[in-house]
Amino acid sequence: MRDDPGVKILAFDTATPATSVALAPGDGRMLTRRHDPAQGERPGHQALLLTYAVELLDEAGLSFKDLDRLAVGVGPGTFTGLRIGVATARALAQAHALDLVGISTLHALAAAHALTAATRDAADAHAAPRDEAAAPAAATILPVIDARRGEAFAAAWDAAGVTDPAATPLLAPAALTPDALVAAVQELPSAPVGIGDGALRFREQLELAGVLVPAGDSPSHQVDAAAHCRLAGAARPHARDEVLPAYLRLPDAELALRRRAAGIHRS
Amino acid sequence: MILAIETSCDDTCAAVVTRDGEIRSNVISSQGVHDRYGGVVPEIASRHHLELVEAVVEDALQQAGTTLPQVDAVAVTQGPGLVGALLVGVATGKALAAAHGLPLIPVDHLHGHVAASFLRPDPIEPPFLILIASGGHTLLAHVKDHGASWGSEGSIEVLGSTRDDAAGEAFDKGARLLGLGYPGGPALSKLAEEGDAEAFAFPVAAQVPGLDFSFSGLKTALLYKTQELGEEETTRRRADLAASYQRAIVETLARRVERARRQTGIERLALGGGVAANGPLRERMRALAPDLHVPPRELCTDNAAMIASAARYLEPLPFPQYLGLDAFATGERGI
Ligand SMILES: [Zn+2]
Numbered sequence: 001m002r003d004d005p006g007v008k009i010l011a012f013d014t015a016t017p018a019t020s021v022a023l024a025p026g027d028g029r030m031l032t033r034r035h036d037p038a039q040g041e042r043p044g045h046q047a048l049l050l051t052y053a054v055e056l057l058d059e060a061g062l063s064f065k066d067l068d069r070l071a072v073g074v075g076p077g078t079f080t081g082l083r084i085g086v087a088t089a090r091a092l093a094q095a096h097a098l099d100l101v102g103i104s105t106l107h108a109l110a111a112a113h114a115l116t117a118a119t120r121d122a123a124d125a126h127a128a129p130r131d132e133a134a135a136p137a138a139a140t141i142l143p144v145i146d147a148r149r150g151e152a153f154a155a156a157w158d159a160a161g162v163t164d165p166a167a168t169p170l171l172a173p174a175a176l177t178p179d180a181l182v183a184a185v186q187e188l189p190s191a192p193v194g195i196g197d198g199a200l201r202f203r204e205q206l207e208l209a210g211v212l213v214p215a216g217d218s219p220s221h222q223v224d225a226a227a228h229c230r231l232a233g234a235a236r237p238h239a240r241d242e243v244l245p246a247y248l249r250l251p252d253a254e255l256a257l258r259r260r261a262a263g264i265h266r267s
Numbered sequence: 268m269i270l271a272i273e274t275s276c277d278d279t280c281a282a283v284v285t286r287d288g289e290i291r292s293n294v295i296s297s298q299g300v301h302d303r304y305g306g307v308v309p310e311i312a313s314r315h316h317l318e319l320v321e322a323v324v325e326d327a328l329q330q331a332g333t334t335l336p337q338v339d340a341v342a343v344t345q346g347p348g349l350v351g352a353l354l355v356g357v358a359t360g361k362a363l364a365a366a367h368g369l370p371l372i373p374v375d376h377l378h379g380h381v382a383a384s385f386l387r388p389d390p391i392e393p394p395f396l397i398l399i400a401s402g403g404h405t406l407l408a409h410v411k412d413h414g415a416s417w418g419s420e421g422s423i424e425v426l427g428s429t430r431d432d433a434a435g436e437a438f439d440k441g442a443r444l445l446g447l448g449y450p451g452g453p454a455l456s457k458l459a460e461e462g463d464a465e466a467f468a469f470p471v472a473a474q475v476p477g478l479d480f481s482f483s484g485l486k487t488a489l490l491y492k493t494q495e496l497g498e499e500e501t502t503r504r505r506a507d508l509a510a511s512y513q514r515a516i517v518e519t520l521a522r523r524v525e526r527a528r529r530q531t532g533i534e535r536l537a538l539g540g541g542v543a544a545n546g547p548l549r550e551r552m553r554a555l556a557p558d559l560h561v562p563p564r565e566l567c568t569d570n571a572a573m574i575a576s577a578a579r580y581l582e583p584l585p586f587p588q589y590l591g592l593d594a595f596a597t598g599e600r601g602i
Contacts, residue, residue, distance in 0.1 A: 046354060047591040050365055054587050064366045079310065080351055083317050087358035090321050095335055095366030241321060251310040257303065 008062065009069045010053060010092075011228035014045040014085035015077025015105040016145060016197055021052040022225035024233070025060035026068075030226050032056075045084040065096045071232030073105040073223065075246045076153035076173060077145055082245035090240055099237035103228040104246065106155040106173050107162070109143035109196050112227035113220045114162045138212060139190045140170065144198030147175050152198040153248060154181055156188055165235035175248045178202055182209045195220040268331070270338045270363070271575035272324065274356030275348025275376045276403060277301055277312045278568070279319040283331035283338065284575035288387045291331035293565060293572040294323050305449045313351040320359050327571070336367050342578030345373035346595035348403070353594035361592060370583035373592060374574045377404065378415040380539040381423060382577035383566040385413060391560040396426075396533050398524055398552070401540030401568070402435030402450070404428075405480050405520075407527055410537075413580040426527050427478030434516060434542045437482035441512045444489050445505055455509045456545055462510030464547075467492060469515035471522060478523050478530075485515050513547060521551045528555070536560065543567040 008026040012019070023031045033052035035044045057063055072089035075082045086102075093100040141162060145153040156171035171184050182205055185192065194203075194211040200221055203213045214220050250258075268291065273280040277298045283291040298315045301307045328334060343360030346353055357373075364371040380399045384391045393410045406428040414422030432440065435452055442451020447458070469488050475481040489512050493501045501508065528534055536556035542548060544564050553559045566573060584592070 046358065046593045049358075050361055050590040051587075054365065054590060063368075079313070080354065083313060083351070083355055084358045087317055087320070087355050088362045090317075091359040091362035092366050094321055094324070095363050241318070244318065247314070251308060251314070253304045253308040253311060 007068050007233055008066060009071060009229045009232055010057070010067050011071035011103070011225040011232060012049060012053065012085060012089070013073030013105055013108065013223050013225045013228055014043070014049060014081040015073045015075040016081070016223050017043040017078070018223055019044050019048045019052065020223055020225040021049065021056060022229045023056040023060060024229045025062060030229065031059055032224070032226055034224070036222070043078070043081055045081050049084060049088055064092060067096070067098055069099040069101065069232055069237065071101045071103050071228040072243065073108060073225070073228055074102040074243065075105050076147065076175070076248045077105055079245065079247060082247070086243060086245050090243060093240055100240050100243050101232040101235045101237050102243040103165075103231050103235070104155070104173060105223055106143040106145065106153065107157070107167070107169070108227040108231060109223055110141040110155070110157045110162045111231055112224050113141055113143075113193070113195050114159050115227070115230070116220065117159070138193035140188050140192035142171075142185065142188070142192035142194045142199070142211060144181070144194055144196045144202065144206075146198040146201045147249070151175050151177055152181050152202055154184065154198065156192055163231070165231045173246060173248060178205045181205070185209045185211055197221060268333060268338045269340050269342050269372070269575040269578050270324070270327065270335070271342040271374070271571040271578060272320065272356045272360045273344045273376070273379070273569060273571040273574045274316045274320065274352050275344045275346070276352060276569055277307045277315075278570070279316050279323050280569060280571035281320070281324045281327035282571035282575050283327050283333060284386070284572055284579070286339070286579060288385055288390060288576060288579065290386060290572045291333070292327045293570055294327045294330065295565065295570055296323050302449055307349070309349045309351050312349060313355055316352055316355040320355060324359070324363070335363060338369065340364070340370040340372050340578065340583045342372040342374050342575050344376050344379065344574050345592070346376065347597045348376055350594055350596040353596070357592060357594045361589060365586060365590060368586045370585050371589040371592070372578040372581050372583045373589070374577045374581065375415055377406070378423065378577045379573040381408065381410055382413070382580070383539055383562045383570070383573035384537045384560060386562065386566060386572060386576050389562075391535070391537055394533055395535035395537050395560070396524065396527055396531065397537045397539055398520060399539040400434040400520060400542035402439065402452070403433055404540065405434045407478055407523055409527075409531055409533060415577065415581055426531070427480060427523055429480040429482065430475060431481055431483040432486065434480070434482065434520060435540070437486060437516055438513075438542070440486050441489055441509070444486070444493055445501070445508060456513060458506050459510040459513045459547070462506030462508070464510040464514035466504070466507035467511035469511055471515050471518040478527055480519060480523060482516065482519065485512070485519070517545070517548045517551050520548065521555060524552065525555060539567055541568040
């Protein structure tokens with residue numbers, strides 16, 4: 001996971017209420033735009049995603065056809081947000097036959113945290129004291145996204161290998177109740193650091209289970225498309241029609257239908 | 268040439284239409300996955316649109332023998348419809364257009380149903396009256412010119428619309444009461460062929476003033492009738508019930524059209540929407556207006572050629588003005 005010089009990648013993520021867009025113009029820079037809705041404000045995905053993408057391309061003096069690769073966060077997250085991101089990415093890729101990579105939003109959170117921790121540890125060797133808001137380093141990273149309805153989307157990776165796009169998670173992405181999440185944490189090889197809006201939402205339960213949750217203003221909690229850009233640079237592109245949201249949840253109508261079917265079979 | 272995308276309900280559609288209204292391609296992928304839920308499920312429709320839209324667009328371009336950079340503009344249904352379904356089309360349309368710096372033309376779905384009548388080889392020129400009846404909408408309008416502005420001063424003046432169920436919904440709900448499953452509209456019409464339309468007298472919504480429609484009273488009347496007859500007798504007389512019920516829907520629509528023709532003095536009539544495929548409805552309307560205009564079936568049900576057709580009469584938004592465009596669920600007309 002390095003910034004491969006020369007490779008131009010546009011990445012974005014709309015799985016959470018944030019709209020995050022990043023452009024690696026191929027000269028070692030990383031240009032970014034983001035929007036985090038204020039309390040009560042609607043997400044800006046549809047209004048801002050393409051606007052930011054075009055702004056960044058303009059800033060770099062590029063257009064869509066100059067890109068080598070697109071990366072999109074496939075969630076898990078809000079269904080509507082995911083569909084805006086994935087539909088946009090697939091259409092842009094289709095228009096210029098660009099390579100497309102779907103990146104797990106949970107994986108991107110974990111990878112971004114591992115990179116900041118590594119950078120900070122290097123800096124710490126020279127200068128103390130530590131920033132209070134900084135995330136503690138841990139051997140296991142537990143990204144958690146608020147799944148609404150009192151549940152969390154969560155996964156876990158070993159910090160050592162997490163920046164490899166093909167890294168196998170210690171806990172595969174799943175929609176979990178707080179109790180199931182705590183039970184999953186107990187199975188991890190070491191006490192993890194918990195990041196993401198879901199880690200903040202379930203801070204109390206997670207801390208009781210031994211999870212380290214950084215301060216609320218830590219950047220580790222924010223999905224940042226720069227991480228998608230970096231992961232995508234080293235990833236193998238997917239077939240475009242394979243890039244779909246990781247919903248991790250069936251539609252309500254399907255659940256209701258299955259419950260009814262199960263009820264009929266039982267009686 | 269205009270490439271259009273339509274994803275307002277459960278059909279994923281793309282089409283290429285020339286500036287003068289010739290259809291180069293008209294691809295419709297009906298999802299056909301909603302029957303087991305007894306209705307269109309917005310979340311499931313949205314998931315399928317996302318899976319299908321790329322291939323549908325690719326097909327439309329290929330069948331038209333063109334490529335994206337060769338089209339003049341991309342048109343997309345902005346609303347009304349299921350908002351989650353619409354936004355897949357809007358995000359796709361915006362991204363396809365932006366990728367090549369093409370203009371984007373957002374289209375009102377109902378303007379699309381009207382503009383289906385403007386397509387070759389058999390276009391009809393305004394002014395005319397149009398009855399659009401489908402599972403999602405039922406309205407009667409006076410089409411004054413090709414444009415999309417609504418209202419008495421605009422291009423399209425809505426004279427009447429449904430107060431409750433859409434006509435197609437009335438068919439489906441009646442079918443369910445007769446045990447024909449979902450979507451039962453076509454099955455009900457099929458069954459009605461063997462029945463006596465005069466066997467039962469169902470109300471034709473005379474209680475609604477003006478040119479609006481109402482089908483809830485009719486549905487209730489059918490429910491009471493089946494209760495009165497009992498299960499056995501209902502089953503025995505199912506064809507008669509279906510025929511009489513269908514006749515009541517057709518009469519409800521026809522009486523409003525008749526009144527609208529008298530009020531406006533406009534005699535020419537066009538049909539649109541999926542219910543336009545109904546045989547007895549066409550017959551009844553043709554009796555009213557011998558030069559009745561009915562586009563081919565695939566242009567009556569939801570499709571993207573009609574969206575492209577409507578787009579021909581709208582001002583395109585140049586790149587990058589449309590990058591922030593959003594879908595809307597309901598029109599300001601509330602229909
Ligand atoms: Zn329609």
